[in-house]
Amino acid sequence: MSTDPTAAPESSDRKGAWLALAGLVALLAVLYAAGVVFVGNRIPAGTEVSGVDIGSGTSPVTTPGPGSTPASRSGPPAPSG
Secondary structure, X not given: XXXXXXOOOOHHHHXXXXXXHHHHXXXXXXXXXXXXXXXXXXXXXXXXXXXXXXXXXXXXXXXXXXXXXXXXXXXXXXOOO
């Protein structure tokens, strides 16, 4: 064992630092995954896309938009087979 204060730190000190860093990264990964599982499929209330509220949590009744009229039949049905 060296008593020289300018000597490089022992490899066990470096190994411990790397293990601590790896443990911290693993903990953060587990916390991130848990967050995705618990809230990954929820949309925050009040979120709008193109003026449509998608974060209300309810399924709105669909209404036809502008220019979307039902197609009318203009002739006989197409032959099958």
